[in-house]
Amino acid sequence: MLSRSEIVREFKRSKSGIAGVAILLGLILMTVYSAVAIPLESFRQWNNPNFWIDHPKAAAPAWTNLGSKVPEHKIMDSRDAEISESIQDGTRTLVHSYSIDFNYDDYPDDFMLPYSAKYGSTQPVLDVSVIRPDGKEFEIYFSSLPVSRSDQGEFSSRVFSTDKQIAESLKRYLGEFQYRQDPAKPEVMVFSDTQEPGVLKGKYTFRETFFLFNPGDSVIDSGVILGGKVYGLMGTDEFRRDLAIGILWAAPVALFIGLTVSIASVLIGLIYGVVAGYRGRRTDEGLMRINDVFYSLPTLPLLVILSVTIGRSIFLITGFLVIFGWVGMAKISRSLALQIKNLQYVEAAKLMGQSDINIIFKHIIPQLLPLTFASIAISVPSAILGEAALSFLGLGDPSIPTWGQILHEANSASATTRGLWWWIVPPGLMIAITGLAFALIGNALDAIVNPRSRRV
């Protein structure tokens, strides 16, 4: 048996073990960073599409924007606008003008015009025109705002570039183009050169004019969101969510699941196996039969059934994984307990009249502790992979982001065949790296403390 300092010394000599610890430290740093720097709200609202509406849709990571430049995401609100106001015949006219320098080689992904206003029974009218760098002006939207539902409350909504009105209005300008244009794609048509297919670079002005008919009405905010084709460190997904946030937040979740499941199942397996091995005879026979039954149960199908019928919260899933996780450790610790119980000091303790429980917990289990730590580390990857597989099948906890769940959504949106690699590569890589860290630590520990693998 090795002393603790000997184990630490040998572990420090193992390069792979150190590498594992380094990766683990990185993951813990990620956890700390996400807890400190990212608002908890983004974690809670992960599956709420309204929370993410200001983000671009399926945008690549910003650092891929090299060579030919694709548009970056632009969010502007009334603070960025040039505002002017005039009154004529009791109608107030509010103009919010947004200037955008558009010098990219590609069209934006889409655009949105959010607004919020306060009005009574007579709805204000919104008129939107775009003044292009070539001097042409396209009036793309002219409509009264929806009937306000609340009496004096604020009304917020947004005009999407996919709005039918916009396509309808743009039909009037088809003649301006020397080639075919599609008014159903305003983000292309508005930003196109009229002479030849291509982007028209320069300064665009979105002019949003509000006509207010009641003295009490007011415009609280307006804005222009130009949907970029690149965004952030890791891009966004189909539901406009910032993948960097999801991937960062999923790190503590994965560590929690991996560690809780492996610690719980290894400890259960340890005690179970030691009791079976120490008591021997019928207890051993009975316990090992039960162990055999658990060993033969189909894990993933039963996990699936459990989460479909009982529930999908993260704590339940952790419990389900423990049910199937303890089997291997029980076998190992039983065979070791069989050896230890015949050692002289255990026999001596027995002769001195110590109780079985005392012997198991004071004399046998402490001998197995180093191996227990190795086993905990070794069984983390399978717990993480198990949860990921369950989430990937769409049966994970729906209220929090996990890497498996992000991949499930990527697969459902057929991200692979649409080339959205930034949605596929990072989550899977994180699963693999996290598993790898624990596998490296576990193998290094196992090589030190497990007499069987020492030989080879």
Next chain:
Amino acid sequence: MGGFYRFLLRRSVNMVIVLFATLILTIALLGPTMDRILRDSIKYYIIEEVNSKNLKFPNEVERQKYINERVEFQTKALGLDEPWYSPKRFFNTVVKVMLLDLGKSNFLTSDSGSSNVRDIILEKLPKTVLLFTTSTLVITVIGLYLGSFVASKAGSIWDRFNSAFAVFSGSFPTWWVAMLMIFAFAFTYHIFPARATPLTPPSDPQYAADLVYHMLLPLITIVLVGFGSWAYIVRYFVVGILGEDYIAAKRASGIPEKRIIYSHALKNAAPPIITVVALSLAGSFGGAITVEAVFDWPGMGKLYYDAIGVLDIPVIIGLTYISTVIFVITVFVTDIVYAYFDPRVKVA
């Protein structure tokens, strides 16, 4: 031989217990959901019937009364008036499934249109067996050669590289690698189809060739993720045997190292290796669910995935049971074969 028969008996009893346990667990978990779905569907059909027959009722109360009566009658006729855990129904279900009478599916049908769960599973089973047996075979062959090669050079750069690769590939979820492979070889380079379900009908003579072509990408993926850990396992056993005295004796008598490794050491390492091969093959259904779902390979795993999507309980119970049967029987056979050749097992 007495010991061997006792061993055989114990294993058989064990096998039956496992099958019972799985079945009871599955049915107990899914029973309430199954009852609810069946009752809802009876109600739905009767309301449909009332609507389509254009039956006239004096008022809404009369109509509701008629519907309730019909629902009650149908529920009784199907035996649903008793809960799923009533001894009669529970025992009935267990015995039926045990005898492979898997009943009718709620939603899914086989390609030939049958809604008999056994027909559906029998149609999908060969596809899963084909994919996973082929890939296990390829992995085993690569693993055996690579494993014994690095075992002969234990401690070398090759050996360390192989161990590192084994740990790496073992941490990768196969279904994620599958997504990457589709991205690389179906989207970026159009070498393989993204969906592994062949478009040609099974009656077409081209079907076999098309099936193999569609199978290649899943096959390559499974092999790529699997062979590293295999080589590592083989290496572990072979290195263990290379340390034995009789190998040293063979070396001393001048038998070439290559022959010692590939013929003597490998032969002696074979039984445990074969056991691991058989077990991993028998247990491949779990992995099949995710991998087949990604590749859309028309096997049992994809069927299970679809069955979960629509909550087709009879199909879920049937598949869980069949996969357990396959696993348990394989474990049983390998145990017996192993025990027959290795007398030490019987004693333990």
